[in-house]
Amino acid sequence: MKECTSCHAEVVFVKSATSGRVMILNARPVSSVVLRNDLGETAPPDDPAASAHVVPVYTDHHATCSRAKEWRGRSRRNPPPADADSGRRGD
Numbered sequence: 001m002k003e004c005t006s007c008h009a010e011v012v013f014v015k016s017a018t019s020g021r022v023m024i025l026n027a028r029p030v031s032s033v034v035l036r037n038d039l040g041e042t043a044p045p046d047d048p049a050a051s052a053h054v055v056p057v058y059t060d061h062h063a064t065c066s067r068a069k070e071w072r073g074r075s076r077r078n079p080p081p082a083d084a085d086s087g088r089r090g091d
């Protein structure tokens, strides 16, 4: 298990599906609800085919880090959880 070098919370590193960059997520998911139609696609609440599914959801650690202020302005140069993406920077 990895930990945030700023606040020492347990975190995991997972690649973003959209950007390809590694995201830092809280290791423990929280339960949340998504609505899906019969095809398994995301559906709005007014969709007659919508049904509620309780799923584990991971939170971006930047949103909850108790020491996030220390990260500002140095995310590229020296991210606190310097890990996981070394050698895989895509820019």
Ligand SMILES: [Zn+2]
Pocket: 004, 005, 006, 007, 008, 009, 061, 064, 065, 066, 067
């Ligand atoms: Zn942290």
